[in-house]
Amino acid sequence: MIKPDGFGRRLCGAIIGRYERKGLRLVGLKMQVIPRDLAERHYAEHAGKPFYEDLVAFITSGPTILMVWEGADAIQVARKMNGATDCQKADVGTIRGDFGLNTRNNLVHASDSVETAAREINLYFDESDLWDFPMPDGHWLS
Numbered sequence: 001m002i003k004p005d006g007f008g009r010r011l012c013g014a015i016i017g018r019y020e021r022k023g024l025r026l027v028g029l030k031m032q033v034i035p036r037d038l039a040e041r042h043y044a045e046h047a048g049k050p051f052y053e054d055l056v057a058f059i060t061s062g063p064t065i066l067m068v069w070e071g072a073d074a075i076q077v078a079r080k081m082n083g084a085t086d087c088q089k090a091d092v093g094t095i096r097g098d099f100g101l102n103t104r105n106n107l108v109h110a111s112d113s114v115e116t117a118a119r120e121i122n123l124y125f126d127e128s129d130l131w132d133f134p135m136p137d138g139h140w141l142s
């Protein structure tokens, strides 16, 4: 997910381009202002934490770009490309390290496991939103 700060700072193309150039395959994409009930379900594991209200308010504050990407070790690769949650600590070369300044406005979110990805994809996408096209460069990337 590209969060509202990524959208507002006109970084969608730059961020999507990084995942694409790495060799991940885009399977689904939509733009949505996330309603509060969905945000609460998405971030249910953080309910009660000091930053929870701020997080839900932020994530519902503007458009997000919701995406499904596939590829070899896609979860580990995407999280490495995103960088540490705190943009101040994120390595240079990562999305957060290169473009972000703090922990709330950290530009992107990525699922942390296959199980979480299945749950989060189900929150935002129907089966018919997902496209399983073979890529012409697939033999270079498998």
Ligand code: CMP
Residues within 6 Å of the ligand: 046, 051, 055, 085, 103, 104, 105, 106, 108, 109, 110
């Ligand atoms: P994200 O990957 O979307 O998952 C939970 C989010 O909570 C995290 O990125 C941060 O944007 C946000 N957050 C805000 N404050 C904190 C904090 N103190 N510790 C961890 N996450 C935080």
